[in-house]
Amino acid sequence: MEQQINQAVGIALSRDSEPGLKQQAIEFINQIKSTKDGYKSCVNILLTNGSAVNDEFKFFIFQVIDENLSSLSQEESYEIDQQLFSYVSQLIYSKKQDSSFIKNKTTEILSKVFCKNYMTINPNFLKNWLSFVKDNESSELAYDYYLRLMISIHEEIGDKLIMRNDFLNERNSYIKDKIRIDDMPALVESWYKILEISYTNYNETNMNNSLIVIGQYVNWMEISLFINKNYLELFNSILVNKLSNKVCSTIAEIVCKKMKPEKKFELLSLLNLSNVISNLDNSKLDLDFLENLAKLTNAVALEMCYIIENSANLTQDILNHLLNYWQLIFNFLSNDYDEISLQVFPFIQNYLTLSKKTPTLVIKELYENLLDRVILKMKFDSESFDLEDEEAVEEFQEFRGKLKFFQESIAGLLPDLYLNALPIIINKFVFEETNNSSWDSFELGLYELTSFNDSIKNNLINQPKSEIATSKPMGIISNFFFKLINELPINKFNHELNQLSLFEIIIKIYPNLNNELRSNLEFNSKILELFISNIGIFNPADKVKLRCWYLFFRFVKTIKPHLLSDEGFLSQFILNLNSDLLVIKAELPKKDDESELVESSNFNNQLYLFESIGSLISMFNISEESKLKLVDMLLQPIFNDLENLLKFKDKPEGQVPDQETQLVHLQIHHDLMAIGTFARGYHFESKNKYSVIIVQKFLNCCQIIIIILQSFDKILMVRESSRFAFARFIPILQDNIINELNKLVTVILSSNNLKTSELMEFVAFLNQIIHSYKDNENIYNLLNNLLTPLLNKVFEMIDSLHSITSTNEYPDLVRDKISLKKTLLTFVSTVITNHQTSLLITETNKLILPTLIDKIFGICYELDLDDPVLTRLAITQLINMATVFQDGHIKDKNDKFSSVNSIEGIDSYLISNSTRLVFELPFKLKELNAQNKYVLQELSLLMKTMQAENNNEGFINSLLSFLTENGISEEIKVGFCKNLVELDAKQFKKYFIAFVTELRR
Template sequence: MDEQALLGLNPNADARYRQRAMAYFEQLKESQDAWEVCAEALAKGIYNDDHVKFFCFQVLEHQIKYRHAGLSAVQQQLIRETLMKWLQCQLMNSQPEKPFIRNKAAQVFALTFVMEYVTLWPKFFFDILSLVGLNPHGVDIYLRTLMAIDAEVVDRDILHSPETRRNTLIKDTMREQCIPNLVESWFQILQAYQQSHPELTCQCLEVVGAYVSWIDLNLIANDRFVNLLLSHMSVEELREEACDCLFEIVNKGMDPVDKTKLVESLCQVLQSAGFFNVEQEEDVDFLAKFSRLVNGMGQSLVLSWTKLVKAGNVKVAADTLQAVEAKVPLLLQLLVHEDDDISANIVGFCYDYLHVLKQLPQLTDQQKANIEAIMLAVMKKLTYDDEYNFENEGEDEAMFVEYRKQLKMLLDRLAQVSPELLLEAVRRVFTNTMQNWQTALFMEVEVAIRLLYMLGEALPASHGAHFSGDTAKTSALQDMMRTLVSCGVSGYQHTSVSLEFFETVVRYDKFFIVEPQHIPNVLMAFLDQRGLRHSSPKVRSRVAYLFSRFVKTLQQLRFLLISFITSISDFQENGFPALLTSDDQLFMFETAGVLIVNGESPAERKQALMRSLLTPLMDAFRLLLAKLPQETEEERQAALADCLSHAVGFASRTSKAFSNKQTVKQCGCTEVYRDCLQAFLPALSCPVQRGPLRSSVRSFLHRMIICLEEEVLPFIPAASEHMLKDCEAKDLQEFIPLISQITAKFKRQVSPFLQQVFMPLVLAIFEVLARPAEDNDQAAALEKQMLRRSYFCFIQTIASSGMNEVMANQGAENIERVVFTIIQGAVDFPDPIAQKTCFIILSKLVELWGGKDGMVGFPDFIYKHIVPACFLAPLKPTFDLTDAQTVLTLSECALTLKIIHLKRGPEFIQFLQQEYLPSLQVSPEIAQELCQVLQQPDVKVLKTYIKVRADERDSSLILKNVILCHVPPSCYEGQ
């Protein structure tokens, strides 16, 4: 072997040696016989270096995996001998190989087995077993190999679809030939090593668990095996793996009667052995495994009961249900256990048991007691513990949140089984806690409110929506809500309680429609130190959002208006750290807007209120904009630009309050927003921090186009002029949707402006696209691709908006230049999204200008350039018909040909038959066929035909190697 190259296998080797090692690896992999030196090195144990051994196994693995069929019979025999000789060496070594080498060896053994077992090496297992006997090193490799075979052939978590038939054949052959022998070997290993080598015993238990799903269960589920497993349950090092093994046995698919017998016999033995005494067990890791086992047994019994009920086997079903009920005391012990992992592992059985109860026509007293016990357990387990870190939530906290979601599922199921019992239980807990909230622990108060919150989703609508206002029918929910908002618990000093209070108030906002007398107290809680001025930023942030939701629901908050608008400035910077982040302040301004717009005041009053809300923003904006160019520090510039962007964002957010029923005009606020535009637009010409300023003003313009209608139009020309100066690809890409929005909304109203701005915009795009970029600059390439798409979308908007004159009045040379870029986009760029848009544009232009009274010279252009584009595009090697977007492009391409035929008629058919198709060396028969399809009235016929022909790209319709029509040079070079 190349000793120099092997030096590069060391993780600490320098790059040169590592590169050489990689090259050597590729050489050995690809060679017909060079890999044999690796086989020899493994068989003779030539190298002691672990990395070299691993390397040799990797080379061998590649041969077996990818080249096995091409190896000669001698070479295949060499691999078998190598593996057996290497295994023999392991039996004689005093020290085993490192685990990573043993794992790799097991993978190679497993791969060889998969390739050769049925045909070339039927005695695979017998050869290995006779060699290793009960030698611990050999047994270790044997067990690892069995797990590797499971991964290759059986493991349901690994996708095996291409090899399903092969794997089925392997399993069938193993069942016929060797499974009893393997099971016997497992029993011998478990018996021999349970005291001396616990790690081997655990490995063997894992193997049994993996294989039991597809072998004859009687080989495992018998007295000697189960007794052995139960003895392992009492050994500290083995008990967890023994639990997992029993779980796999219980999980095996079986006839429901047999499954019930198996589970019941196993339960009996476990109970007799004292395993059901959960309180006395201190090992939580074991209990988590045991809980999973009990969960498996319980779910298996429920499944058996379901199958028996469906089959109409009433007597056996009743016995099975009795068996399920007998496990409920154990279920409850595990569900209520203080360790959440133990509790979480039994939730599945608990959920399924409740589902059984839901299906019963009538519940016994014991079943009702079980339901109540589960409710109490869920309520207890929902409670936070002392260690929960609310300020810095980590992995443990995330796990508890997930666990709470599981408990919520149980609560929802409890509500389906017995809504009355659940409502009464929650009411009892809630009322007791609220009576003593001042002295109660935070977690007790939080969970009491949380339960009230969860009822909203858990209970049927008839309960959840029962805020009827009829005192004779006052619901439990209404009582609890009244208690919540009047008992003073909103002042509890803990973030979890504060958050739960506001979440619940907003969930049950309909309560305040029935009992509006509570609104002032709740609003005070929202606005003072309990809510928006809370000491915790987390609470303030969430409350800002919840408050906006609350206000939108309850439109009768008119009296709040003035005080809220006056106090909104408290939440802004004003030289101090802001109480709310800028994102949270957005909700505040939206809320203020909603209050103003939906108020019952006359339009003049609404205008005055909106002005009082927005004037401070405009004043601050002008002041900061004047300071910005004078700042020399980039960090300070960025901070000022941030403040300016936020001011624009806040003003923009207030406009979300308007609707079709309450427009800006109807509310008398047009002038206020026009003033905002005049205040904000100068930022477009600011020489520093152009990116963020342009972005925020552009977003504001988008909103104003929607809200101000034609009142916005006078501002557009100047804004456009500023935005087109010194722009980058991203600026243009973001500007085009604005122009497209104006075009689509105002159409002919903006035609003169569009005619004026069209070529400057197009030229700015060409200039940016033509800028050279480095070959490997993927970000720049993507920006250009997105800009190109935006450009084509812009042309499509113009072409589709019925404003023919916008492009028609640009002069012949400019029109030609633009249309050539569309041809180029349709053919030259491997971007199906852009290509599809280009063909849509070409169709539209043919429709507009391609008729008898169309644009002068355009029919010539159709024949010279548009028709060839329709044939050239599908020819490109990048035209990938497995891609959905490309198929849509092909469809648009067909449509373009169809529209040309509609506009030019027989002249087009004649052109194809006599000029164009013969120039492509297409046979007259095929040309005739295509022309007949083109003349069919249904365009679908043509689309299907072209797709079939494109799929057969080498057909005589379109020949790849013919000289096709000339396409003009790029109109924007350097792309």
């Protein structure tokens, strides 16, 4: 049998086994595991021949025992207990060294046997082991198994990171209680002896495992057993002489043990760790040990904060001790390795937070020391830091952000200290050491200037808000900023990080300057010169250059309009840009290291330049003719490019390589996006008025775009970019755009390959047109002609998605379906609220209105989409319709064409279907949760609106008839109608929810 099992295990584990044979072996193994005979055979093999069995076979035997433990009777459980004890005893007597993973598996099974037997079957389990270890006190192997067993028992009954069911939690609680009563003192004494012997003989494995055991069990055992003189002296000896990471963790576990503040203070005083740690020579310690030492120091200091927080009468005594630890904290904080510094951050943050509630902790000298060290720790290490490693830079910036939080906390606690220190640091690193300072010192100064500005702007020093702008600190910042722009040579910014810092500072500080400085033409010109220099938007480093394009855009948006008038400067600037940075070059997505297609970000950043130039030309205080010249300089290269691209429109399909075709379409898209973005920049203020020649220029842009669109009307990205550009032309062109707008709408709507997303964006574009031109007759006629085709297109797309309801199988399509319906409802809302409802009843569109209303009612009932917001939006549109329709006419006086047409029967149709909706929908809802109660509120408002907008008596009679037809009792229907008439909207909402809740029971 042994040979069969051994062979089967070998075949099952072998990669070279023939599949059929391997399957037979696995079936045989599973049979062994699941039968009592298999279990007994495996135990017998372990006991009779265990020392000769290979590791794989032995591991399998333990698996079989493990799987059968729960089904053993009490007698069998006791038997396996004794058998395993005997097996391990024989290993120890024969000094047989198993592999570590086999030892761990052995003690894992023993720990499960312990949990099963300790309470009733074998209450002497631990005593037997203690006696065995005592009898074999010279055997390191005995200690090894015993300690591994204690670790395994902890994992079974004490590890809080393992989730367990209620039964196991209760069982473990009983086991721990029994250990405390019967075995705890003896266990703790045994661990001390083993630790002492292992330390003396320097058996590192047993020493570390002893420390692990103590750290685990101290959490739920009597703490006094661990903090006697012998234990503490041994801990300190190991800490000093063996530099053990595990002893740091163990002491930390003891220190963090929950106890009353007074007892905790006694413990910390007894440990006196500050003296022990301070006597260690940090320069000779390895980094892992230093990091663990920092963790231990942090833990002790945090516990002192806990005492102060919970026992005010001990504050002064604790503070005296805590000051000793602060020197250790400072040493770890200042360590060259950030991972070591990080370990003391929790204490520093806790102390600063606690200081806000306990002024006694705010000690100026201590805070001065802390602020100095925090500031110096923020400095990049220029010698060892790899700035090409973006992840490392990002990690350091995150690390620096935590230090900045400490700095800001100090600012709030001791404003005078902060306000004195920061300007000195900034002045020293930015202005005083301009000739011989390294880039990292200069960068630190710039960073602190930014931080100083943030702290004053966010009022961390608690000034009256009205005085911040004119305060002395803000004056200091303004002076620093002025010197930074005017006095420092540009070659001082010779490092990428410093170049970026300069422009980030400009964006942060410039908006807060006083009007006098912001109105200074020479000063603004100087900033522009920095932006358009080789350290700014012409920077050779892509990382800096692309970021500067965005920051330049931000700066242009903050410049006070009409301050600039140097036409020559701007002309040369645009020429320089056109020759390099404004050249649009489409790039197809490329695969990254993970074979994912990634689009280049260059063009999106380039758009910031186009918008910035648009704003600059528009705000420059120069003649309109000069502005037109500048606009031509910028746009003409794009027009030329588009003209060249037109030649591809007539090429037969398939003649142009697919990749080239894609590139042509992408190039057109980029050109049109650039034109539209430039227009958005030109319209930098909503109150701007534009000259005839400028309007004509943008009208020419529209005409060019229409030509391109008509030539490439089947291309989605061309349609999208055309629509984008037109949306940006509308504020500038106003009524002048109408003819071209008509062409744009016609081309897009007639496209036979519209996607759902594009249709939704197109409808949103029309919403903008409706809002912008609600009083324009030409736009009204345009909308009148396209309304029915548009709605038919939306209905057709909704119907194509109708059968899709499973969010698990088709999440994107379900999302599209919901979004498209919301788009339709928003469009209806836009039409009605912008006084264009008459569009729905013109001769051109009146036939589509019943279908539209049916669709809205249908959406109300479509609960399988589980989107209460969609349902409410649909009901809201029914309310809007009930408000504007009366006797077949539009009663909106602001609708210019409300009296032209009418439609018969719409009132009665809305009333009958709305009444049915109000009494059917509540009982189709799965549950009356918070979201669905909002749906009920909307239904109640629909009912009140119907009652208010129609003939009261006639409507009530109609409602009573409906309720009678549907079998509603006389008492309920009379009560409902009475409340509907007498209660206001708010009261009726509450009534209606209660009414529905009662009827659903």
